[in-house]
Amino acid sequence: MVFQLLAQTTSKQTGGSLLGLALPVLMIVGFYFLLIRPQRNRQRAQQALLSALEVGDEVMTTGGIFGTIIEIDEDEGVIVVEIAPGTRVRMIRNGIAQRFVEEDEYDEADGTDDEVDQEP
Secondary structure (H helix, E strand, C coil): CHHHHHHHHHHHHCCCHHHHHHHHHHHHHHHHHHHHHHHHHHHHHHHHHHHCCCCCCEEEECCCCEEEEEEEECCCCEEEEEEECCEEEEEEHHHEEEEECCHHHHHHHHCCCCCCCCCC
């Protein structure tokens, strides 16, 4: 009697095995699009930021300190940031979190002009 019930339940579950296989696959695909892909895009953007750093750029460190890049040592991967007049900090290049674009540079890159033509 128990074997008959067991046999009936196993035969009914064979149709559900396809759904049982598809669900984990869909979850993996969902994790890729929700977690892995955006993280890779953020990493690429951060690498592009670090490679575009130049002397004179206004930056913010990962610790939240604002400053201006004074020196860049490509060989050691170290930069010198002036955080206050006469106060310089030597730090690893990866310690830069954000670069601030000055208003003039932004206008040239965007192609817009802040000056408004006024007629006399």
